[in-house]
Amino acid sequence: MFDWEDLRYFCLFAQAGSLSAAAKVLRVDHATVARRIAALEAALGLKLVDRRQRAYVLTEEGKRVTTFGEQMNLASFALERFAGGEQDQVQGEVVVSSPPALAGTLLAPHLGTLMQRHPLLKVRLVGTKSRASLTRREADITVSLARPSEPTLVARRLGHLEFRLYASPDYLARTTDYSFIGYDESMEGSVQQDWLLQQAAGRPLALTSNDLRIQAIAAAGGAGVVSLPAFMAAQHPLQLLDPAGPCLVRQVWLAVHEDVRNAAPIRTVMDFIADCVTSA
Structure with missing residues:
Protein backbone atom coordinates (compact mmCIF):
# COMPACT_ATOMS: atom_id res chain seq x y z
CA MET A 1 0.00 0.00 0.00
CA PHE A 2 1.36 3.42 -0.89
CA ASP A 3 1.66 6.38 1.48
CA TRP A 4 -1.08 8.97 0.90
CA GLU A 5 1.37 11.76 1.64
CA ASP A 6 3.64 10.50 -1.13
CA LEU A 7 0.70 10.74 -3.54
CA ARG A 8 -0.12 14.26 -2.32
CA TYR A 9 3.47 15.38 -2.92
CA PHE A 10 3.46 13.82 -6.38
CA CYS A 11 0.18 15.49 -7.37
CA LEU A 12 1.44 18.87 -6.20
CA PHE A 13 4.61 18.34 -8.22
CA ALA A 14 2.52 17.49 -11.31
CA GLN A 15 0.39 20.59 -10.77
CA ALA A 16 3.31 22.93 -10.05
CA GLY A 17 5.43 21.64 -12.93
CA SER A 18 8.78 21.38 -11.18
CA LEU A 19 10.41 20.11 -7.99
CA SER A 20 11.32 23.62 -6.84
CA ALA A 21 7.83 25.01 -7.42
CA ALA A 22 6.24 22.09 -5.55
CA ALA A 23 8.76 22.45 -2.73
CA LYS A 24 7.85 26.12 -2.38
CA VAL A 25 4.14 25.29 -2.06
CA LEU A 26 4.84 22.50 0.42
CA ARG A 27 7.46 24.55 2.31
CA VAL A 28 10.07 21.79 2.11
CA ASP A 29 13.28 21.41 0.12
CA HIS A 30 13.19 19.95 -3.38
CA ALA A 31 15.08 16.84 -2.24
CA THR A 32 12.12 15.96 -0.01
CA VAL A 33 9.74 16.17 -2.97
CA ALA A 34 12.07 13.98 -5.05
CA ARG A 35 12.28 11.43 -2.23
CA ARG A 36 8.49 11.30 -1.90
CA ILE A 37 8.10 10.72 -5.65
CA ALA A 38 10.67 7.92 -5.57
CA ALA A 39 8.85 6.30 -2.63
CA LEU A 40 5.55 6.40 -4.51
CA GLU A 41 7.17 4.85 -7.58
CA ALA A 42 8.58 2.05 -5.46
CA ALA A 43 5.25 1.40 -3.73
CA LEU A 44 3.30 1.32 -7.01
CA GLY A 45 5.96 -0.41 -9.08
CA LEU A 46 5.61 2.26 -11.77
CA LYS A 47 7.95 4.83 -13.31
CA LEU A 48 6.13 8.11 -12.86
CA VAL A 49 8.80 10.57 -14.02
CA ASP A 50 11.69 10.68 -16.45
CA ARG A 51 14.68 12.10 -14.58
CA ARG A 52 16.41 14.43 -16.98
CA GLN A 53 19.40 16.67 -16.40
CA ARG A 54 17.42 19.81 -15.59
CA ALA A 55 13.90 18.58 -14.91
CA TYR A 56 11.52 15.79 -14.00
CA VAL A 57 9.03 15.00 -16.79
CA LEU A 58 5.85 12.99 -16.25
CA THR A 59 5.67 9.60 -17.98
CA GLU A 60 2.39 8.31 -19.38
CA GLU A 61 1.98 6.26 -16.18
CA GLY A 62 2.68 9.42 -14.20
CA LYS A 63 -0.06 11.29 -16.04
CA ARG A 64 -2.54 8.48 -15.29
CA VAL A 65 -1.58 8.43 -11.61
CA THR A 66 -1.99 12.21 -11.51
CA THR A 67 -5.56 11.81 -12.76
CA PHE A 68 -6.33 9.23 -10.05
CA GLY A 69 -4.67 11.43 -7.46
CA GLU A 70 -6.75 14.45 -8.49
CA GLN A 71 -9.94 12.39 -8.15
CA MET A 72 -8.88 11.32 -4.67
CA ASN A 73 -8.03 14.90 -3.73
CA LEU A 74 -11.43 16.11 -4.89
CA ALA A 75 -13.09 13.42 -2.81
CA SER A 76 -11.10 14.44 0.28
CA PHE A 77 -11.98 18.10 -0.31
CA ALA A 78 -15.65 17.12 -0.58
CA LEU A 79 -15.39 15.32 2.76
CA GLU A 80 -13.81 18.40 4.35
CA ARG A 81 -16.58 20.59 2.94
CA PHE A 82 -19.22 18.20 4.28
CA ALA A 83 -17.68 18.27 7.75
CA GLY A 84 -17.23 22.05 7.64
CA GLY A 85 -20.77 22.57 6.39
CA GLU A 86 -22.14 21.03 9.58
CA GLN A 87 -20.29 23.47 11.83
CA ASP A 88 -22.62 25.72 13.83
CA GLN A 89 -20.05 27.61 15.91
CA VAL A 90 -18.17 30.68 14.67
CA GLN A 91 -14.67 29.32 15.09
CA ALA A 155 -22.65 33.30 -6.26
CA ARG A 156 -24.00 36.52 -4.77
CA ARG A 157 -23.73 39.97 -6.31
CA LEU A 158 -22.68 42.41 -3.60
CA GLY A 159 -22.83 45.62 -5.59
CA HIS A 160 -20.69 47.46 -8.09
CA LEU A 161 -17.63 49.67 -8.33
CA GLU A 162 -17.41 52.74 -10.55
CA PHE A 163 -13.94 53.35 -11.97
CA ARG A 164 -13.25 56.96 -12.97
CA LEU A 165 -10.18 59.04 -13.79
CA TYR A 166 -8.38 60.80 -10.94
CA ALA A 167 -5.19 62.80 -10.44
CA SER A 168 -3.65 64.95 -7.73
CA PRO A 169 -4.78 68.62 -7.63
CA ASP A 170 -1.17 69.76 -8.12
CA TYR A 171 -0.79 67.59 -11.23
CA LEU A 172 -4.00 68.93 -12.76
CA ALA A 173 -2.96 72.50 -11.98
CA ARG A 174 0.37 72.24 -13.75
CA THR A 175 -0.54 70.40 -16.98
CA THR A 176 -3.28 69.46 -19.40
CA ASP A 177 -0.98 67.15 -21.35
CA TYR A 178 -1.80 64.11 -19.26
CA SER A 179 0.25 60.98 -18.80
CA PHE A 180 -1.46 57.91 -17.40
CA ILE A 181 -0.83 55.29 -14.73
CA GLY A 182 -1.96 51.73 -15.46
CA TYR A 183 -1.30 48.05 -15.02
CA ASP A 184 1.83 46.30 -16.23
CA GLU A 185 1.87 43.44 -18.75
CA SER A 186 0.59 40.96 -16.15
CA MET A 187 -2.87 42.56 -16.50
CA GLU A 188 -2.78 43.03 -20.27
CA GLY A 189 -6.23 42.45 -21.74
CA SER A 190 -8.06 43.01 -18.46
CA VAL A 191 -11.27 45.03 -18.49
CA GLN A 192 -9.81 47.86 -16.41
CA GLN A 193 -6.62 48.13 -18.45
CA ASP A 194 -8.45 48.14 -21.77
CA TRP A 195 -10.80 50.86 -20.53
CA LEU A 196 -7.89 53.00 -19.29
CA LEU A 197 -6.09 52.67 -22.62
CA GLN A 198 -9.25 53.82 -24.38
CA GLN A 199 -9.33 56.93 -22.21
CA ALA A 200 -5.62 57.54 -22.75
CA ALA A 201 -6.25 57.53 -26.53
CA GLY A 202 -2.64 56.89 -27.40
CA ARG A 203 -1.10 59.06 -24.71
CA PRO A 204 1.73 57.37 -22.78
CA LEU A 205 1.60 55.26 -19.64
CA ALA A 206 4.14 57.05 -17.49
CA LEU A 207 4.04 54.41 -14.78
CA THR A 208 2.78 50.83 -14.59
CA SER A 209 2.24 48.47 -11.66
CA ASN A 210 0.42 45.20 -11.05
CA ASP A 211 -1.04 46.68 -7.82
CA LEU A 212 -3.83 49.25 -7.94
CA ARG A 213 -2.84 50.57 -4.51
CA ILE A 214 0.61 51.47 -5.81
CA GLN A 215 -1.01 53.23 -8.77
CA ALA A 216 -3.17 55.27 -6.39
CA ILE A 217 -0.19 56.30 -4.27
CA ALA A 218 1.79 57.26 -7.36
CA ALA A 219 -1.10 59.38 -8.62
CA ALA A 220 -1.31 61.12 -5.25
CA GLY A 221 2.37 61.95 -5.68
CA GLY A 222 1.70 63.62 -9.04
CA ALA A 223 2.81 60.86 -11.42
CA GLY A 224 -0.23 61.10 -13.70
CA VAL A 225 -3.87 60.17 -14.20
CA VAL A 226 -5.17 56.89 -12.76
CA SER A 227 -8.38 54.87 -12.98
CA LEU A 228 -9.77 54.07 -9.53
CA PRO A 229 -13.00 53.16 -7.76
CA ALA A 230 -14.28 55.99 -5.58
CA PHE A 231 -13.49 54.31 -2.25
CA MET A 232 -9.79 54.12 -3.17
CA ALA A 233 -9.62 57.66 -4.52
CA ALA A 234 -11.13 58.91 -1.25
CA GLN A 235 -8.15 57.52 0.69
CA HIS A 236 -5.75 59.82 -1.16
CA PRO A 237 -5.76 63.55 -2.02
CA LEU A 238 -7.04 62.87 -5.53
CA GLN A 239 -9.36 64.94 -7.66
CA LEU A 240 -11.90 63.62 -10.15
CA LEU A 241 -11.05 64.82 -13.64
CA ASP A 242 -14.63 65.18 -14.79
CA PRO A 243 -17.68 64.27 -12.65
CA ALA A 244 -19.73 63.86 -15.83
CA GLY A 245 -16.94 62.04 -17.64
CA PRO A 246 -16.58 58.38 -18.60
CA CYS A 247 -17.12 55.64 -16.03
CA LEU A 248 -16.35 51.92 -15.98
CA VAL A 249 -18.78 49.86 -13.89
CA ARG A 250 -17.60 46.51 -12.49
Missing part, protein backbone atom coordinates in the same frame (compact mmCIF):
# COMPACT_ATOMS: atom_id res chain seq x y z
CA GLY A 92 -11.80 28.01 13.01
CA GLU A 93 -10.10 29.43 9.92
CA VAL A 94 -11.89 30.87 6.89
CA VAL A 95 -9.76 31.56 3.79
CA VAL A 96 -10.87 34.50 1.63
CA SER A 97 -9.42 35.11 -1.85
CA SER A 98 -9.84 38.60 -3.27
CA PRO A 99 -8.18 41.00 -5.73
CA PRO A 100 -5.30 42.66 -3.82
CA ALA A 101 -6.78 46.17 -3.97
CA LEU A 102 -10.08 45.02 -2.49
CA ALA A 103 -8.38 42.83 0.10
CA GLY A 104 -6.02 45.57 1.23
CA THR A 105 -8.25 48.64 1.19
CA LEU A 106 -11.82 47.36 1.45
CA LEU A 107 -11.63 44.33 3.75
CA ALA A 108 -8.44 44.44 5.82
CA PRO A 109 -9.15 47.77 7.61
CA HIS A 110 -12.32 46.29 9.16
CA LEU A 111 -11.05 42.86 10.18
CA GLY A 112 -10.31 44.04 13.72
CA THR A 113 -14.00 44.60 14.36
CA LEU A 114 -14.82 41.11 13.07
CA MET A 115 -12.14 39.57 15.32
CA GLN A 116 -13.51 41.39 18.37
CA ARG A 117 -16.99 40.03 17.72
CA HIS A 118 -15.77 36.47 17.11
CA PRO A 119 -12.50 35.84 19.02
CA LEU A 120 -12.39 32.14 18.01
CA LEU A 121 -12.59 32.97 14.30
CA LYS A 122 -9.44 33.18 12.18
CA VAL A 123 -9.40 34.76 8.72
CA ARG A 124 -6.69 34.22 6.11
CA LEU A 125 -7.02 36.99 3.54
CA VAL A 126 -5.25 36.17 0.27
CA GLY A 127 -4.81 38.92 -2.30
CA THR A 128 -4.58 37.41 -5.78
CA LYS A 129 -5.34 38.52 -9.33
CA SER A 130 -6.65 35.06 -10.29
CA ARG A 131 -9.68 33.50 -8.64
CA ALA A 132 -8.85 30.66 -6.24
CA SER A 133 -10.52 27.27 -6.69
CA LEU A 134 -13.26 26.61 -4.15
CA THR A 135 -13.57 23.02 -5.34
CA ARG A 136 -9.92 22.35 -4.48
CA ARG A 137 -10.23 24.19 -1.15
CA GLU A 138 -7.70 26.84 -2.21
CA ALA A 139 -10.14 29.21 -0.50
CA ASP A 140 -13.48 29.05 1.28
CA ILE A 141 -14.82 32.33 -0.14
CA THR A 142 -13.83 34.28 -3.23
CA VAL A 143 -14.46 37.92 -4.07
CA SER A 144 -14.12 38.86 -7.72
CA LEU A 145 -15.17 41.38 -10.36
CA ALA A 146 -16.74 38.74 -12.63
CA ARG A 147 -19.53 36.28 -11.93
CA PRO A 148 -18.23 32.74 -11.30
CA SER A 149 -19.66 30.12 -13.63
CA GLU A 150 -18.87 26.82 -11.88
CA PRO A 151 -22.09 24.84 -11.26
CA THR A 152 -21.16 23.81 -7.69
CA LEU A 153 -20.72 27.40 -6.51
CA VAL A 154 -23.26 29.75 -5.00
CA GLN A 251 -19.83 44.21 -10.48
CA VAL A 252 -18.50 42.71 -7.25
CA TRP A 253 -19.30 39.02 -6.75
CA LEU A 254 -18.92 36.78 -3.74
CA ALA A 255 -18.82 33.00 -4.24
CA VAL A 256 -18.80 30.00 -1.92
CA HIS A 257 -19.06 26.27 -2.51
CA GLU A 258 -22.62 25.02 -2.08
CA ASP A 259 -21.49 22.41 0.47
CA VAL A 260 -20.33 24.99 3.05
CA ARG A 261 -22.57 28.00 2.49
CA ASN A 262 -24.57 27.28 5.68
CA ALA A 263 -21.58 26.77 7.99
CA ALA A 264 -21.60 29.43 10.70
CA PRO A 265 -18.00 30.65 10.17
CA ILE A 266 -18.56 30.94 6.40
CA ARG A 267 -21.88 32.77 6.81
CA THR A 268 -20.32 35.17 9.30
CA VAL A 269 -17.42 36.10 7.00
CA MET A 270 -19.74 36.35 3.98
CA ASP A 271 -21.94 38.83 5.84
CA PHE A 272 -18.84 40.78 6.90
CA ILE A 273 -17.62 41.04 3.29
CA ALA A 274 -21.06 42.12 2.09
CA ASP A 275 -21.14 44.90 4.71
CA CYS A 276 -17.67 46.11 3.66
CA VAL A 277 -18.66 46.30 -0.01
CA THR A 278 -22.05 47.94 0.49
CA SER A 279 -20.61 50.57 2.84
CA ALA A 280 -17.72 51.47 0.48
Whole structure:
Protein backbone atom coordinates (compact mmCIF):
# COMPACT_ATOMS: atom_id res chain seq x y z
CA MET A 1 0.00 0.00 0.00
CA PHE A 2 1.36 3.42 -0.89
CA ASP A 3 1.66 6.38 1.48
CA TRP A 4 -1.08 8.97 0.90
CA GLU A 5 1.37 11.76 1.64
CA ASP A 6 3.64 10.50 -1.13
CA LEU A 7 0.70 10.74 -3.54
CA ARG A 8 -0.12 14.26 -2.32
CA TYR A 9 3.47 15.38 -2.92
CA PHE A 10 3.46 13.82 -6.38
CA CYS A 11 0.18 15.49 -7.37
CA LEU A 12 1.44 18.87 -6.20
CA PHE A 13 4.61 18.34 -8.22
CA ALA A 14 2.52 17.49 -11.31
CA GLN A 15 0.39 20.59 -10.77
CA ALA A 16 3.31 22.93 -10.05
CA GLY A 17 5.43 21.64 -12.93
CA SER A 18 8.78 21.38 -11.18
CA LEU A 19 10.41 20.11 -7.99
CA SER A 20 11.32 23.62 -6.84
CA ALA A 21 7.83 25.01 -7.42
CA ALA A 22 6.24 22.09 -5.55
CA ALA A 23 8.76 22.45 -2.73
CA LYS A 24 7.85 26.12 -2.38
CA VAL A 25 4.14 25.29 -2.06
CA LEU A 26 4.84 22.50 0.42
CA ARG A 27 7.46 24.55 2.31
CA VAL A 28 10.07 21.79 2.11
CA ASP A 29 13.28 21.41 0.12
CA HIS A 30 13.19 19.95 -3.38
CA ALA A 31 15.08 16.84 -2.24
CA THR A 32 12.12 15.96 -0.01
CA VAL A 33 9.74 16.17 -2.97
CA ALA A 34 12.07 13.98 -5.05
CA ARG A 35 12.28 11.43 -2.23
CA ARG A 36 8.49 11.30 -1.90
CA ILE A 37 8.10 10.72 -5.65
CA ALA A 38 10.67 7.92 -5.57
CA ALA A 39 8.85 6.30 -2.63
CA LEU A 40 5.55 6.40 -4.51
CA GLU A 41 7.17 4.85 -7.58
CA ALA A 42 8.58 2.05 -5.46
CA ALA A 43 5.25 1.40 -3.73
CA LEU A 44 3.30 1.32 -7.01
CA GLY A 45 5.96 -0.41 -9.08
CA LEU A 46 5.61 2.26 -11.77
CA LYS A 47 7.95 4.83 -13.31
CA LEU A 48 6.13 8.11 -12.86
CA VAL A 49 8.80 10.57 -14.02
CA ASP A 50 11.69 10.68 -16.45
CA ARG A 51 14.68 12.10 -14.58
CA ARG A 52 16.41 14.43 -16.98
CA GLN A 53 19.40 16.67 -16.40
CA ARG A 54 17.42 19.81 -15.59
CA ALA A 55 13.90 18.58 -14.91
CA TYR A 56 11.52 15.79 -14.00
CA VAL A 57 9.03 15.00 -16.79
CA LEU A 58 5.85 12.99 -16.25
CA THR A 59 5.67 9.60 -17.98
CA GLU A 60 2.39 8.31 -19.38
CA GLU A 61 1.98 6.26 -16.18
CA GLY A 62 2.68 9.42 -14.20
CA LYS A 63 -0.06 11.29 -16.04
CA ARG A 64 -2.54 8.48 -15.29
CA VAL A 65 -1.58 8.43 -11.61
CA THR A 66 -1.99 12.21 -11.51
CA THR A 67 -5.56 11.81 -12.76
CA PHE A 68 -6.33 9.23 -10.05
CA GLY A 69 -4.67 11.43 -7.46
CA GLU A 70 -6.75 14.45 -8.49
CA GLN A 71 -9.94 12.39 -8.15
CA MET A 72 -8.88 11.32 -4.67
CA ASN A 73 -8.03 14.90 -3.73
CA LEU A 74 -11.43 16.11 -4.89
CA ALA A 75 -13.09 13.42 -2.81
CA SER A 76 -11.10 14.44 0.28
CA PHE A 77 -11.98 18.10 -0.31
CA ALA A 78 -15.65 17.12 -0.58
CA LEU A 79 -15.39 15.32 2.76
CA GLU A 80 -13.81 18.40 4.35
CA ARG A 81 -16.58 20.59 2.94
CA PHE A 82 -19.22 18.20 4.28
CA ALA A 83 -17.68 18.27 7.75
CA GLY A 84 -17.23 22.05 7.64
CA GLY A 85 -20.77 22.57 6.39
CA GLU A 86 -22.14 21.03 9.58
CA GLN A 87 -20.29 23.47 11.83
CA ASP A 88 -22.62 25.72 13.83
CA GLN A 89 -20.05 27.61 15.91
CA VAL A 90 -18.17 30.68 14.67
CA GLN A 91 -14.67 29.32 15.09
CA GLY A 92 -11.80 28.01 13.01
CA GLU A 93 -10.10 29.43 9.92
CA VAL A 94 -11.89 30.87 6.89
CA VAL A 95 -9.76 31.56 3.79
CA VAL A 96 -10.87 34.50 1.63
CA SER A 97 -9.42 35.11 -1.85
CA SER A 98 -9.84 38.60 -3.27
CA PRO A 99 -8.18 41.00 -5.73
CA PRO A 100 -5.30 42.66 -3.82
CA ALA A 101 -6.78 46.17 -3.97
CA LEU A 102 -10.08 45.02 -2.49
CA ALA A 103 -8.38 42.83 0.10
CA GLY A 104 -6.02 45.57 1.23
CA THR A 105 -8.25 48.64 1.19
CA LEU A 106 -11.82 47.36 1.45
CA LEU A 107 -11.63 44.33 3.75
CA ALA A 108 -8.44 44.44 5.82
CA PRO A 109 -9.15 47.77 7.61
CA HIS A 110 -12.32 46.29 9.16
CA LEU A 111 -11.05 42.86 10.18
CA GLY A 112 -10.31 44.04 13.72
CA THR A 113 -14.00 44.60 14.36
CA LEU A 114 -14.82 41.11 13.07
CA MET A 115 -12.14 39.57 15.32
CA GLN A 116 -13.51 41.39 18.37
CA ARG A 117 -16.99 40.03 17.72
CA HIS A 118 -15.77 36.47 17.11
CA PRO A 119 -12.50 35.84 19.02
CA LEU A 120 -12.39 32.14 18.01
CA LEU A 121 -12.59 32.97 14.30
CA LYS A 122 -9.44 33.18 12.18
CA VAL A 123 -9.40 34.76 8.72
CA ARG A 124 -6.69 34.22 6.11
CA LEU A 125 -7.02 36.99 3.54
CA VAL A 126 -5.25 36.17 0.27
CA GLY A 127 -4.81 38.92 -2.30
CA THR A 128 -4.58 37.41 -5.78
CA LYS A 129 -5.34 38.52 -9.33
CA SER A 130 -6.65 35.06 -10.29
CA ARG A 131 -9.68 33.50 -8.64
CA ALA A 132 -8.85 30.66 -6.24
CA SER A 133 -10.52 27.27 -6.69
CA LEU A 134 -13.26 26.61 -4.15
CA THR A 135 -13.57 23.02 -5.34
CA ARG A 136 -9.92 22.35 -4.48
CA ARG A 137 -10.23 24.19 -1.15
CA GLU A 138 -7.70 26.84 -2.21
CA ALA A 139 -10.14 29.21 -0.50
CA ASP A 140 -13.48 29.05 1.28
CA ILE A 141 -14.82 32.33 -0.14
CA THR A 142 -13.83 34.28 -3.23
CA VAL A 143 -14.46 37.92 -4.07
CA SER A 144 -14.12 38.86 -7.72
CA LEU A 145 -15.17 41.38 -10.36
CA ALA A 146 -16.74 38.74 -12.63
CA ARG A 147 -19.53 36.28 -11.93
CA PRO A 148 -18.23 32.74 -11.30
CA SER A 149 -19.66 30.12 -13.63
CA GLU A 150 -18.87 26.82 -11.88
CA PRO A 151 -22.09 24.84 -11.26
CA THR A 152 -21.16 23.81 -7.69
CA LEU A 153 -20.72 27.40 -6.51
CA VAL A 154 -23.26 29.75 -5.00
CA ALA A 155 -22.65 33.30 -6.26
CA ARG A 156 -24.00 36.52 -4.77
CA ARG A 157 -23.73 39.97 -6.31
CA LEU A 158 -22.68 42.41 -3.60
CA GLY A 159 -22.83 45.62 -5.59
CA HIS A 160 -20.69 47.46 -8.09
CA LEU A 161 -17.63 49.67 -8.33
CA GLU A 162 -17.41 52.74 -10.55
CA PHE A 163 -13.94 53.35 -11.97
CA ARG A 164 -13.25 56.96 -12.97
CA LEU A 165 -10.18 59.04 -13.79
CA TYR A 166 -8.38 60.80 -10.94
CA ALA A 167 -5.19 62.80 -10.44
CA SER A 168 -3.65 64.95 -7.73
CA PRO A 169 -4.78 68.62 -7.63
CA ASP A 170 -1.17 69.76 -8.12
CA TYR A 171 -0.79 67.59 -11.23
CA LEU A 172 -4.00 68.93 -12.76
CA ALA A 173 -2.96 72.50 -11.98
CA ARG A 174 0.37 72.24 -13.75
CA THR A 175 -0.54 70.40 -16.98
CA THR A 176 -3.28 69.46 -19.40
CA ASP A 177 -0.98 67.15 -21.35
CA TYR A 178 -1.80 64.11 -19.26
CA SER A 179 0.25 60.98 -18.80
CA PHE A 180 -1.46 57.91 -17.40
CA ILE A 181 -0.83 55.29 -14.73
CA GLY A 182 -1.96 51.73 -15.46
CA TYR A 183 -1.30 48.05 -15.02
CA ASP A 184 1.83 46.30 -16.23
CA GLU A 185 1.87 43.44 -18.75
CA SER A 186 0.59 40.96 -16.15
CA MET A 187 -2.87 42.56 -16.50
CA GLU A 188 -2.78 43.03 -20.27
CA GLY A 189 -6.23 42.45 -21.74
CA SER A 190 -8.06 43.01 -18.46
CA VAL A 191 -11.27 45.03 -18.49
CA GLN A 192 -9.81 47.86 -16.41
CA GLN A 193 -6.62 48.13 -18.45
CA ASP A 194 -8.45 48.14 -21.77
CA TRP A 195 -10.80 50.86 -20.53
CA LEU A 196 -7.89 53.00 -19.29
CA LEU A 197 -6.09 52.67 -22.62
CA GLN A 198 -9.25 53.82 -24.38
CA GLN A 199 -9.33 56.93 -22.21
CA ALA A 200 -5.62 57.54 -22.75
CA ALA A 201 -6.25 57.53 -26.53
CA GLY A 202 -2.64 56.89 -27.40
CA ARG A 203 -1.10 59.06 -24.71
CA PRO A 204 1.73 57.37 -22.78
CA LEU A 205 1.60 55.26 -19.64
CA ALA A 206 4.14 57.05 -17.49
CA LEU A 207 4.04 54.41 -14.78
CA THR A 208 2.78 50.83 -14.59
CA SER A 209 2.24 48.47 -11.66
CA ASN A 210 0.42 45.20 -11.05
CA ASP A 211 -1.04 46.68 -7.82
CA LEU A 212 -3.83 49.25 -7.94
CA ARG A 213 -2.84 50.57 -4.51
CA ILE A 214 0.61 51.47 -5.81
CA GLN A 215 -1.01 53.23 -8.77
CA ALA A 216 -3.17 55.27 -6.39
CA ILE A 217 -0.19 56.30 -4.27
CA ALA A 218 1.79 57.26 -7.36
CA ALA A 219 -1.10 59.38 -8.62
CA ALA A 220 -1.31 61.12 -5.25
CA GLY A 221 2.37 61.95 -5.68
CA GLY A 222 1.70 63.62 -9.04
CA ALA A 223 2.81 60.86 -11.42
CA GLY A 224 -0.23 61.10 -13.70
CA VAL A 225 -3.87 60.17 -14.20
CA VAL A 226 -5.17 56.89 -12.76
CA SER A 227 -8.38 54.87 -12.98
CA LEU A 228 -9.77 54.07 -9.53
CA PRO A 229 -13.00 53.16 -7.76
CA ALA A 230 -14.28 55.99 -5.58
CA PHE A 231 -13.49 54.31 -2.25
CA MET A 232 -9.79 54.12 -3.17
CA ALA A 233 -9.62 57.66 -4.52
CA ALA A 234 -11.13 58.91 -1.25
CA GLN A 235 -8.15 57.52 0.69
CA HIS A 236 -5.75 59.82 -1.16
CA PRO A 237 -5.76 63.55 -2.02
CA LEU A 238 -7.04 62.87 -5.53
CA GLN A 239 -9.36 64.94 -7.66
CA LEU A 240 -11.90 63.62 -10.15
CA LEU A 241 -11.05 64.82 -13.64
CA ASP A 242 -14.63 65.18 -14.79
CA PRO A 243 -17.68 64.27 -12.65
CA ALA A 244 -19.73 63.86 -15.83
CA GLY A 245 -16.94 62.04 -17.64
CA PRO A 246 -16.58 58.38 -18.60
CA CYS A 247 -17.12 55.64 -16.03
CA LEU A 248 -16.35 51.92 -15.98
CA VAL A 249 -18.78 49.86 -13.89
CA ARG A 250 -17.60 46.51 -12.49
CA GLN A 251 -19.83 44.21 -10.48
CA VAL A 252 -18.50 42.71 -7.25
CA TRP A 253 -19.30 39.02 -6.75
CA LEU A 254 -18.92 36.78 -3.74
CA ALA A 255 -18.82 33.00 -4.24
CA VAL A 256 -18.80 30.00 -1.92
CA HIS A 257 -19.06 26.27 -2.51
CA GLU A 258 -22.62 25.02 -2.08
CA ASP A 259 -21.49 22.41 0.47
CA VAL A 260 -20.33 24.99 3.05
CA ARG A 261 -22.57 28.00 2.49
CA ASN A 262 -24.57 27.28 5.68
CA ALA A 263 -21.58 26.77 7.99
CA ALA A 264 -21.60 29.43 10.70
CA PRO A 265 -18.00 30.65 10.17
CA ILE A 266 -18.56 30.94 6.40
CA ARG A 267 -21.88 32.77 6.81
CA THR A 268 -20.32 35.17 9.30
CA VAL A 269 -17.42 36.10 7.00
CA MET A 270 -19.74 36.35 3.98
CA ASP A 271 -21.94 38.83 5.84
CA PHE A 272 -18.84 40.78 6.90
CA ILE A 273 -17.62 41.04 3.29
CA ALA A 274 -21.06 42.12 2.09
CA ASP A 275 -21.14 44.90 4.71
CA CYS A 276 -17.67 46.11 3.66
CA VAL A 277 -18.66 46.30 -0.01
CA THR A 278 -22.05 47.94 0.49
CA SER A 279 -20.61 50.57 2.84
CA ALA A 280 -17.72 51.47 0.48
